[in-house]
Amino acid sequence: MPLLRTALFLFLIVSNGLLVAQEEWESLPPTKLGAELDEQVESHLDLTFGKGGDRDLLLHLYRPRNAEGSLPAIVCIHGGGWGKGDRRHHANIAKAMAARGYVTVTIDYRLSGEAIFPAHIHDCKTAVRWLRANAEKWGVDPDWIGATGASAGGHLAALLGSSGGVAELEGDGGHAEFSSVIQASVPVGGQSDFLSERNRQISADREIWQAFLGGSQDEVPETYRLASPRAHLDAGDPPIFFMAGEFDDPSTCGRELRRDALKLGIPTGLNVVAGAPHPLLNKQKFFDIVVDQLDEFFTLHLKNEGVPEIKASGDVPKINGKWSQIGGGYGGSEGPQWIIENGEPTLIYAAHHDHLVFRWSPQKGLRVWRDDSPEATSFRPDGKGGYYVVEQTTRQVTRWNEKGERTEVLADRFEGKRLNRPNDLRVHSDGSLWFTDPDFLFRLRPDEFKELEGQYIFRLDPESLEIRAVVKDANKPNGIAINQDGDSLFFTDSTSKNIYRAAIYEDGSVGRREIFATSQFGGLDGLTFDSEGRLWNAAKTDVKVYQPNGSLLGSYTFPSKPTAIAFHPDGWVCVTTRDAAYVGQF
Incomplete structure (x- = not known):
């Protein structure tokens, strides 16, 4: 292989911890739909949908x-730099998704050279109508x-x-009496912020950008x-989920749009497909990953109309109606705490690794309380409005005021x-604070250093600031609760x-610890x-509910791993998971 060609095309793919050369990418089987899939799907080709x-x-x-x-239906839109391709070039995705239970269409749209933007989106909206x-x-x-x-x-x-x-993006291709609004989208390897500095320079x-948009960012x-x-x-x-190859340009991950969506309460998410470059749909291995992710996302947001599948088993207390997902797509979610705000139940919770803290109420919905949170994960009322x-x-363990401003470092x-990583905190009836201090995240943050030898549970007096390690023999203490x-x-x-x-x-x-209950995992x-007086535990695969004597009543299974639970006296309950927050009412 000539040196220039090697320089242009040789890239390394990290897959399952191994370095794989371009030759292995080329050796992967190309995407091919089997005859059995054709038998599952009926095809109606070359239908006119507009002008x-x-x-x-x-x-x-x-x-x-x-x-x-x-x-439910899915509009499938081909790529090609806005200047190449036609309806045939996204047919594999359309057929595969039709076999999963959707009506799908793969569409033409006017290409650069024939028309400039917004003609392309006009035609996509015509297809929806x-x-x-x-x-x-x-x-x-x-x-x-x-x-x-x-x-x-x-x-x-x-x-x-x-x-x-x-209005400028609707166009006049036909069926103007119908809406072009969709209910969910999954961009794969697509741009989402044309105003970014990266895209200004590109x-x-x-040329393909200038042909598409009629000039550079500075010009138009x-x-x-x-x-x-x-x-x-x-x-x-509507909800939006991004997919991108690991070796695609980072701009295809929609980072800034996803953060905006999180702050607005729009369900979102990202799947970076390990080992894949930009044209990931060309290889069967990655094509199958994309189809599975599309089906998972569209099942929730189209087939299930946005209502998560949460199953109760055993004799757990049943909620009225269905659970609601109030936010999702988080890089971690914890710390639910119910309070009363202006006479109504209000929930505080964190998307801590996204540095966000939210408030939610049935009347006001979701709103951002802090968008610069220091990965805060517990918010226990201090009896003084903070x-x-x-x-x-x-x-650190700190005190915040009612505005979410830190006013004091308590420990x-x-x-x-230095403490390890304070994680969960409870307030005892005597006013003392009890918190766990596991050593999470040090392996992922090599610039930080663990100083304590152990991982303890501490008791802290918030007035004198006296701190005591009351449990020293735990390996990695996590959740904590104190009975009534x-x-x-x-x-x-x-x-x-x-x-x-x-x-x-x-x-x-504290006395010698004993086993209250044992889970499967x-x-x-x-x-x-x-x-x-029932104890609820965010277990590995579900939320388990225990009687005061330690016997298991039953469980609730959520779409992803639960992390924390909180109750309000009016019957509201919140469960946070690794990537979302859910509420229900008994």
């Missing part, structure tokens, strides 16, 4: 064979339509999601704004050495399957008592 300028726009439509009733206009004929549920696309098609899918109601000399900034999915994002927009807070970034050291009488401490250890109980004595010391997290 793009003076020409007809065509699509292919696929539907599960012999499916009855109305199904056509689906609604022909919903009865093709068995489409007009209330549940999503979009996905790759590369340039990923950008257009993202823009479809965020630009509902933007647009200055990249308003066009770049119109084309930018991030610029249109608001709280009414909160006792643990901060994972600073490795950051024990016997002269204040005479028993309960805690989990992430390395154990057990929930432990220890007596609390009048002098603040380790990795146990938060603990909380309900008003009936």
